[in-house]
Amino acid sequence: MPTLPRPDVDLYYEISGEGPPLLLIPGMLSDSASWLPLIPLLAPHFTLIRVDNRATGRMQKCAPFTLEDCVNDIAALLDHLDLNEVHVAGHSMGGFLTLMLADRAPKRLASISLLTSAPINGPRNFLLFDQALQIRRNADLPEGFWLRNLFPWFMSPAFFSDPAYLDASIAASQAYPFAQTADSMELQLNALTGFNATPYVKPLPCPAQAILGANDLLFSEFDAKEALAPIRDLKISTIKDAAHSIHWEQPQNVAEALRYFALNAP
Numbered sequence: 456m457p458t459l460p461r462p463d464v465d466l467y468y469e470i471s472g473e474g475p476p477l478l479l480i481p482g483m484l485s486d487s488a489s490w491l492p493l494i495p496l497l498a499p500h501f502t503l504i505r506v507d508n509r510a511t512g513r514m515q516k517c518a519p520f521t522l523e524d525c526v527n528d529i530a531a532l533l534d535h536l537d538l539n540e541v542h543v544a545g546h547s548m549g550g551f552l553t554l555m556l557a558d559r560a561p562k563r564l565a566s567i568s569l570l571t572s573a574p575i576n577g578p579r580n581f582l583l584f585d586q587a588l589q590i591r592r593n594a595d596l597p598e599g600f601w602l603r604n605l606f607p608w609f610m611s612p613a614f615f616s617d618p619a620y621l622d623a624s625i626a627a628s629q630a631y632p633f634a635q636t637a638d639s640m641e642l643q644l645n646a647l648t649g650f651n652a653t654p655y656v657k658p659l660p661c662p663a664q665a666i667l668g669a670n671d672l673l674f675s676e677f678d679a680k681e682a683l684a685p686i687r688d689l690k691i692s693t694i695k696d697a698a699h700s701i702h703w704e705q706p707q708n709v710a711e712a713l714r715y716f717a718l719n720a721p
Contacts, residue, residue: 458513459528459535464520466528467513468506472498475565476538477717479505480529480556482547482572483584483643484635486512489546493702496710500718501542506532508552509646510639521646522548526555533563542717544568546702547673548647550665551576554655561660566720568713569665571701573679574652580673583608584644591637599625611670611698656685662720664690666712668697668704690716 458465469487477497481489487505497503507514508525529552533541542565545553550572557564583605591601602625607615614620628634635643665683667676676693683689692712697705 459532461528461531464509464514464517464528466506466532468504468532470502470504472501472503474499474501475540475542475717477501477503477542477544477713478529478533478538479503480543480545480549480552481506481508481511482545482549483647484511484640485546485549486514486633486635488512488631488633490702492706493710493713496706497713500714504532504536504538504541508549508643510642511635512633515633515636515639517642519642519645522551522555522650525646526552526559529556530560533560539563540565542566542568542713542720544570544713545572546570547572547699551650551652551655554652554659557659557661557663558655564661566661566717567659567663568716569663569683570709571666571668571671571674571679571697571699573665573674573682574656575674575678575682576647576650576652581644581648583673584640584647588637588640588644591640599629602628608672609698609700611668611696611704613696614698614704652682656682658687659689662690662716663688664692664712664716666701666709667691667693668699668701669693669695670698671701673699 479490486507509517509520550569587601694705694708702709
């Protein structure tokens with residue numbers, strides 16, 4: 456798989472599909488594999504470019520970094536691939552990076568989609584991930600216990616109707632060969648600490664939408680709409696029966712919303 460050498464890290468990315476370019480930026484604790492439910496739905500319509508952020512996936516051998524370093528990696532990839540008129544979708548923290556990319560490389564973007572994301576970086580969400588890290592490092596607790604405590608924040612109540620779903624999801628996360636380590640998790644958490652989204656809450660250079668989850672606990676519909684309100688001409692929609700991991704719970708609806716918006720963007 457291709458990588459792009461950067462001054463202090465090699466940026467890992469994957470390209471698949473056919474059509475106009477759609478860049479997919481993952482959120483906290485996630486890498487390029489987090490988009491797997493959407494690939495078969497979007498690849499017939501777009502050339503998909505999926506990246507690993509620093510401290511995730513195949514990019515875990517890195518020094519301390521900032522979110523600015525991550526967005527500079529992505530902008531460098533667009534330069535390297537000589538891509539213009541790029542549609543961009545960012546999930547959660549990837550939505551922060553999407554807004555930053557709109558500021559960093561405005562002329563390269565054709566449309567923006569924020570998935571369960573808004574310019575909010577409140578102390579509650581940071582505390583959640585910080586405590587998850589501390590639980591993970593507690594050797595007295597069973598392996599995977601930290602994930603069992605995080606999943607209720609990511610998934611809708613219906614997900615827990617069958618305990619087998621949770622057990623299978625935790626087992627798959629632990630078996631993933633490029634699973635994020637605790638040290639890498641700390642690096643990513645530190646990069647998120649103190650991030651100020653305020654400079655990026657402004658008119659965007661291209662058509663933009665936000666897709667929210669009705670059951671999202673991290674970025675509630677009310678809080679997200681309030682934070683997104685200052686961004687003029689932003690289209691906001693909400694998907695029922697979806698929590699924070701919206702593209703895992705409702706991949707068909709998310710893919711349809713991405714496809715329709717990008718292909719019909721003025």
